[in-house]
Amino acid sequence: MGETSATQRTGDGVIVTRALTKRYRGGQLAVDGLDLTVPTGSVFGFLGPNGSGKTTTIRMLMGLIEPTSGMAHVLGRPMPRSARAVLPRVGALIEGPALYGFLSGRDNLLRYDAADPTADPRTRRARVAAALDRVGLTAAAGKKAKAYSLGMKQRLGLGAALLQPRRLLVLDEPTNGLDPQGMREIRALVRELASDGTTVFLSSHLLDEIEQVCTHAAVMARGRLLTQGPVADLAAGSRGRLVVTTPDPADAARVLKEQGIGDVVATDDRVTGEVPERDLAEVNAALVTGGVRVRGFGVERASLEDAFVALTGEGFDVAG
Numbered sequence: 001m002g003e004t005s006a007t008q009r010t011g012d013g014v015i016v017t018r019a020l021t022k023r024y025r026g027g028q029l030a031v032d033g034l035d036l037t038v039p040t041g042s043v044f045g046f047l048g049p050n051g052s053g054k055t056t057t058i059r060m061l062m063g064l065i066e067p068t069s070g071m072a073h074v075l076g077r078p079m080p081r082s083a084r085a086v087l088p089r090v091g092a093l094i095e096g097p098a099l100y101g102f103l104s105g106r107d108n109l110l111r112y113d114a115a116d117p118t119a120d121p122r123t124r125r126a127r128v129a130a131a132l133d134r135v136g137l138t139a140a141a142g143k144k145a146k147a148y149s150l151g152m153k154q155r156l157g158l159g160a161a162l163l164q165p166r167r168l169l170v171l172d173e174p175t176n177g178l179d180p181q182g183m184r185e186i187r188a189l190v191r192e193l194a195s196d197g198t199t200v201f202l203s204s205h206l207l208d209e210i211e212q213v214c215t216h217a218a219v220m221a222r223g224r225l226l227t228q229g230p231v232a233d234l235a236a237g238s239r240g241r242l243v244v245t246t247p248d249p250a251d252a253a254r255v256l257k258e259q260g261i262g263d264v265v266a267t268d269d270r271v272t273g274e275v276p277e278r279d280l281a282e283v284n285a286a287l288v289t290g291g292v293r294v295r296g297f298g299v300e301r302a303s304l305e306d307a308f309v310a311l312t313g314e315g316f317d318v319a320g
């Protein structure tokens with residue numbers, strides 16, 4: 001099979017996998033028949049709880065481990081076979097950046113750049129200065145990396161991935177372990193990179209993170225792909241919740257149950273339930289007839305979390 005036919009077959013996805021499978025030597029089936037398509041220019045969230053197979057997938061995509069079966073194409077070329085041609089065009093941040101604590105941030109990047117045989121030594125300093133600027137570390141460039149906060153270390157790792165122009169950035173749990181401020185910084189950076197046209201593939205076990213920064217997402221559980229597509233479509237696939245705001249939550253809950261509404265949950269001044277098939281006006285009328293003072297009545301937009309729960313029938317470890 002020639003390279004051209006392979007490219008045609010995989011369309012214009014930046015990452016395409018078909019039936020990609022990894023069984024570790026111990027017998028653990030970590031990734032099971034994965035069909036993934038990451039559109040060009042997307043910020044693609046690879047979502048799943050710990051142990052769902054995200055890191056294993058990323059390691060196969062980067063040619064770090066061999067799949068047991070199936071195929072993975074990155075930038076139209078098969079991995080791991082074309083790793084030498086593909087990897088220079090991919091920036092990766094996997095399992096935290098490897099940094100020398102005793103070197104300054106700038107010297108760490110100079111080292112990274114020097115390790116790249118395609119990087120012109122005459123323009124090295126300028127490249128490193130531009131990368132430091134990109135990730136907001138110019139002022140801290142002279143500090144030793146061991147004095148950096150976790151967020152600064154992550155940003156330095158991203159800076160290393162950005163020394164060369166990249167068509168694809170692969171970030172494995174880029175905000176893991178960061179405080180809220182550090183998370184915000186990394187998310188802002190990801191959005192900025194994406195606005196320049198770089199495709200970003202990032203894994204996360206945080207649903208709200210995916211909703212905040214990603215255009216597309218795939219959801220993994222126990223090594224299998226549950227769904228993938230534009231984030232807005234994934235959330236819309238779930239029906240959302242009926243929400244009644246009222247000073248009479250107990251009465252409202254009773255009426256809603258009488259009306260056949262499922263999963264009724266009452267809190268202080270809010271009662272929610274599953275969205276019924278029938279006309280919502282009838283439900284509203286029943287509440288009013290039942291003496292419930294209705295202050296608000298409507299359907300709350302479904303979140304990706306609702307979609308996840310609907311898909312798996314179980315909750316998601318949102319707090320991490």
Ligand SMILES: Nc1ncnc2c1ncn2[C@@H]1O[C@H](COP(=O)(O)OP(=O)(O)OP(=O)(O)O)[C@@H](O)[C@H]1O
Pocket residue numbers: 024025026028029030048049050051052053054055056057205
């Ligand atoms: N080298 C290995 N040998 C054997 N089993 C492994 C190995 N690496 C991972 N696994 C197992 O494969 C499964 C998937 O792990 P993986 O690290 O890919 O998941 P993950 O979604 O990235 O989770 P995490 O966020 O915890 O890294 C887990 O059950 C894990 O224990």
